[in-house]
Structures are given as structure tokens and as C-alpha cells.
Amino acid sequence: MIEVRLFATFRENRGKKIQVDAKDGNEILEKIDIKKEDVAIFLINGRDGSLDTPLKDEDIVSIFPPVGGG
Amino acid sequence: MEVKERYKKNIGTITEAEQESLKTKKVFVAGLGGLGGYICEMLARMGVGHIKAIDCDVFEESNLNRQIFSTEKSLGRAKTEMAKKRLKEINSSISLDIKNERLEEINSRELINGCDIIIDALDSIDTRLILASAAKDMNIKMVHGAICGWYGQVSVIFPEDNTLKRIYGDKKGKGQEKSIGNPPFTPALVASLEVAEAVKILIGRESSLRNKILLIDTLLQDYEVVDI
Numbered sequence: 001m002i003e004v005r006l007f008a009t010f011r012e013n014r015g016k017k018i019q020v021d022a023k024d025g026n027e028i029l030e031k032i033d034i035k036k037e038d039v040a041i042f043l044i045n046g047r048d049g050s051l052d053t054p055l056k057d058e059d060i061v062s063i064f065p066p067v068g069g070g
Numbered sequence: 071m072e073v074k075e076r077y078k079k080n081i082g083t084i085t086e087a088e089q090e091s092l093k094t095k096k097v098f099v100a101g102l103g104g105l106g107g108y109i110c111e112m113l114a115r116m117g118v119g120h121i122k123a124i125d126c127d128v129f130e131e132s133n134l135n136r137q138i139f140s141t142e143k144s145l146g147r148a149k150t151e152m153a154k155k156r157l158k159e160i161n162s163s164i165s166l167d168i169k170n171e172r173l174e175e176i177n178s179r180e181l182i183n184g185c186d187i188i189i190d191a192l193d194s195i196d197t198r199l200i201l202a203s204a205a206k207d208m209n210i211k212m213v214h215g216a217i218c219g220w221y222g223q224v225s226v227i228f229p230e231d232n233t234l235k236r237i238y239g240d241k242k243g244k245g246q247e248k249s250i251g252n253p254p255f256t257p258a259l260v261a262s263l264e265v266a267e268a269v270k271i272l273i274g275r276e277s278s279l280r281n282k283i284l285l286i287d288t289l290l291q292d293y294e295v296v297d298i
Contacts, residue, residue: 007285008221009246040241046297066238067218068245069252070105070193
């Protein structure tokens with residue numbers, strides 16, 4: 001299972017930390033219903049990641065939306 | 071030198087010498103909306119000697135929920151005009167350079183020239199990237215802040231960093247705030263944190279938010295600093 005940490009608006013109706021069974025970032029987004037174009041930052045184990053990078057059990061993925069108001 | 075009575079409650083938090091040094095500092099505040107109003111208010115009260123700020127909007131009714139310089143009487147008036155009036159009333163000993171101007175690629179470098187620090191109070195991702203690029207070229211440190219509903223974020227960017235590119239990637243325009251609004255408390259909170267970081271940099275103390283982002287969630291009251 002992949003630990004998915006969500007931030008800001010992505011937490012709404014999903015929670016802050018969830019476990020998802022997925023092979024890569026694309027599958028995570030699909031399973032938790034987040035559009036690719038709504039993602040500003042995607043980190044794998046705290047480092048810049050690609051949605052296509054294969055994930056392994058116990059990886060930690062953090063997903064952030066763009067926050068731009070002022 | 072005796073610290074002015076009006077700054078006495080700053081002392082202890084910062085030293086008398088640090089307070090004195092703030093008099094000589096010039097801060098550029100990009101935007102006079104939700105964040106920028108509170109930021110300028112706090113800089114004036116803190117005793118930062120020179121405040122330069124820009125905005126090109128007038129106050130609208132929908133600003134009244136959060137923008138501290140907006141009042142019912144100010145609707146339709148330039149944000150810069152109300153900012154000048156308010157800041158002069160708060161602290162007549164500081165110099166103000168507040169311009170009704172839009173920040174663009176073409177004027178960005180000239181606008182920030184000579185400033186000791188830049189504080190981001192903008193409301194668009196594209197303009198933030200223009201500002202960050204100008205800050206890099208002009209070798210000026212920048213404090214980034216942004217808000218969105220219950221959420222906010224703050225980071226400190228040195229000229230050699232590329233933090234905003236990392237935060238926003240290839241995103242443009244508005245963030246998620248376009249659909250979930252901006253209440254009164256997140257701009258006040260994020261503005262306070264931005265000013266705290268700016269003051270630390272101005273007086274030569276270390277910032278804890280360089281190459282990091284403070285992510286604020288006032289719904290869960292969850293605050294997290296993430297390496298970026």
C-alpha cells in the first residue's frame with residue numbers, strides 16, 4: 001500500500017492521510033478522483049516525483065494543489 | 071539611542087539595535103488586497119522605514135470580508151489611495167511609495183530596485199512567477215505567501231533558489247481559491263507569518279522556511295513544514 005498525504009483542498013472529502021493500492025501516481029489520482037491538471041506538486045518520499053514513476057509498497061506520496069490567492 | 075515609545079513593545083522580541091536598523095530598510099509589497107493590506111499595516115506598526123507597494127485595483131464590495139484597508143466608504147476608490155491614508159495615520163515617520171500600477175515583466179525589475187526584501191501578496195500564479203524571476207535577477211530575497219479558503223502557505227526564497235517553480239510547476243492563473251473563496255482569517259494569518267519571516271531577514275536573523283514550505287490548514291488546525 002502507498003501512504004498518500006494530501007494537502008489543502010485535496011483533503012476535503014478524502015482526509016489528510018490515506019492508504020491507496022496503486023502502481024504509480026496516475027493510478028492514485030484516478031482512485032482518489034483528483035485531476036492531473038489540478039496537481040501542483042507531487043512528491044515521492046519527500047522528493048520531486050513523476051506520476052509515471054513506479055511505486056513500491058510503503059512509499060509515501062504527497063500531493064498539493066496550487067494555492068494562489070492573495 | 072533611546073527607542074521611541076511607540077516601538078517599546080517590539081523590544082525584547084527584537085533588540086533595540088535591530089529596531090533601529092529597521093528604520094533604514096525598504097520593503098516591496100506586491101499587492102494590496104487580503105494579504106497586502108495586513109502586511110503593510112504590520113510593517114508600518116513594526117517600524118520598517120520605507121514601504122513600497124503597488125496595486126492597480128479599486129475596492130469592491132466583495133473585498134469587505136477580508137481586506138483591512140477596505141471600508142464601506144472606500145468602495146470604488148483605489149486600493150493604493152486607501153493604503154496611503156491608513157499607513158500615514160498609523161505611522162507618519164515612515165516613507166511611503168505606493169503606486170497604482172500593475173506588476174508586469176516589463177516594470178518588475180525597476181519596481182523592486184533598491185528594496186531590501188520583497189513580500190508576495192499577489193493573487194495570481196503568473197504574476198508571482200514574474201516577481202520571483204525579477205527578484206532573482208535583482209538579487210533580492212522574497213517571502214512568498216498565498217491563501218485559498220481554509221488553507222495557506224508561506225515560504226522564503228533566496229535569489230539562488232527556484233522555489234516558486236517547484237511550488238507551482240507549470241500552473242498558471244488562479245489556484246483553487248477561485249472556487250472556494252477567501253475568508254477573513256487566512257489572509258490575516260498568512261500575512262502575519264510573512265511579516266515575521268520578512269522582519270527576521272531584515273534584521274539578519276535566520277529564516278526557518280528557506281527551501282521549505284509551511285502548509286497551513288485552519289480547518290484541521292494542522293501546520294506542517296515540508297522540504298521543497
